Amino acid sequence: MRNLPLGNDNDLDQSQFYNRTEEISFIKDNLELAKKASTPTILLTGIRGVGKTALMKKIKKDLENDYLVVYMDLSAMDKYKKDKLTRFCFMKLFYESFIRACNESDIITVDKRIMKFFKTRNFKFDRLESVNDIPVPILKSQEDYSKFTDFVMNLPQKIYDDYLNDIDGVLIFMDEFQILKQLDEDVNSFLWYIRSVIQSQRNIGYIFSGSMSIKDELISDIAGQKGAFGGRILNYEIKTFSHATTKSYLNEKAEYLQFTDDGFDRFYNCTKGIPFYINTFARLLPPFEQLDEERIVSEFKKSLPYLLIxxxxxxxxxxxxxxxxxxxxxxxxxxxxxxxxxxxxxxxxxxxxxxxxxxxxxxxxxxxxxxxxxxxxxxxxxxxxxxxxxxxx
The missing domain is CATH 1.10.10.10 (Winged helix-like DNA-binding domain superfamily/Winged helix DNA-binding domain)
Structure with missing residues (x-):
């Protein structure tokens, strides 16, 4: 039972992670193009609960010994907003996430943080103060969005250039990308700006993912023919588990669940092959009891409030x-x-x-x-x- 993760657990250990070998191979192979100076950009799509975040974190763990890997959860932009979500919120999260990743990888960024203070602010004279009868000018400063954005978006390339003998490249994972739809500005123009910076970078890879429908207009804005990244982004859909994969998964991770054939068919129909629902519902089912179709229907009704919390x-x-x-x-x-x-x-x-x-x-x-x-x-x-x-x- 310990190998069956919680439905909302996205940071799985090796024993909990299951399958996805094809997806992992595809994403890794393309991200490793960063070693050859290419700039791979990948958009992961798939329905909510299918395991996109867990997959990203798995790949992050697998590659962080060779690359500087930055993970951004865009939902964390909320802590920067006042009345509305702006581009500045995104850039502040980008900077914070990048510096944290550097610290975790023992990459020294003191010089970059000092440069950031002076290069991203506007300074002007405030007043004079006397120190030992010597007048000293006191300046005041304010962050400049344009300067801050330019500094932050070019930081990955600067870090790679400084540490190219220590890392194969820089990989940036942006999760919950659908949050950008809440920007109080034109999202499409912001995507075009990001693309304009990314296309000139070398040895830097980007992977976007979020809880959005594959029919979402944001996907068209990103990857459509007229989208910001149209023709320059790999759109990869993460599929739900098949009937056979779900059965193999539960046989391995939850062998204590004793399904009849019709009981398992009903279980699969209830969970739709979505890992979040599979894990959550399976953890709620009674162990070592016969689970036929009627029992699964009954248990599903009782479990709905927990599945949908x-x-x-x-x-x-x-x-x-x-x-x-x-x-x-x-x-x-x-x-x-x-x-x-x-x-x-x-x-x-x-x-x-x-x-x-x-x-x-x-x-x-x-x-x-x-x-x-x-x-x-x-x-x-x-x-x-x-x-x-x-x-x-």
Whole structure:
């Protein structure tokens, strides 16, 4: 039982990590092009809970002896924002993450931190103070976004050039990349700026990943033909576990679970092959008891609040209109005008709510129709209505 990780555990040890040999080989082979001065850029896509972050951290561990590996969780930008999320928040996180990675790799950055202070600020005279009757000018300074950005984005190349005899290259992992959709600025122009810097760098590799639908417009902004990285980025989708892989995985990691054939088929149908749900549900099942289809259905109903705690927390933070939009989609996908009609409002009145729900990856737009992103979340809402006669507003 100790080898079955928690569903939300993304930092797996060697005994917990399973399969993904093809994905690891593909990503490593492309990232190692950084040794040859190429600048590989990879976008990992895949549904939420499929294991993108765990995969990134696994590759980070495997490569950090040869490379300087920087891991950024873009959700940490929140600590820098005041009223809104800006490019400055991104750059501050980039700098902090980079310096931390250098410290962990015993790369000395004292000189860079001193340079950062003087190169990224505007200085001007404030006042005179007397020291032993000698007038001393006192300056005051303020961070300059343009200077700070230029310094931070060029830092990876400077560090590589200084340590090229010690490291094969610099690899930068940017996780939760979908957070950029919350920037209070034009996201596409920011992506083009990042691309303009990356394309001139050598021996630096980038890998982006985030919890977003493969239909998300951000993916088009990044990797589409007219996107910032169109033609220059490898888009790799991380798939869910197959029926056979899931069975092999649980036979190895949770041999105490005694499924009948129909019981396992129902388990797979419930979890959709998504590692997050597989691990969470499997840990909740009783050991050394027969798990047939009927028992799995019963256990699944009891387990839903635990499986969906991350989503139900989000649900209760939504406005009344946002909740009503989601419940309007429980039975089937709808067009925007159809949602507005069900809510008895104008189509324009739900624009901001639809955008926010997409940004939070609670709904997605597919062929002109909005639908609930997570099918298990949809199942929970249906069950709540069937049992209580109303949705959990």
């Amino acid at each position: 991350h989503l139900t927390n989000e649900w209760y933070k939504l406005t009344a209109q946002e909740q009503r939009i989601i419940t309007a989609l429980v039975d089937k996908p709808l067009r925007r005008i159809e949602i507005a009609k069900k809510l008895n409002v104008t189509s324009g009145a739900i624009g901001a709510s639809l955008k926010r729900l997409q940004n939070e990856t609670l709904i997605e737009l597919n062929n002109g129709q909005y639908q609930i992103y997570d099918s298990i979340f949809r199942t929970w809402l249906k069950m709540e209505y069937e049992e209580k006669g109303d949705y959990p507003y």
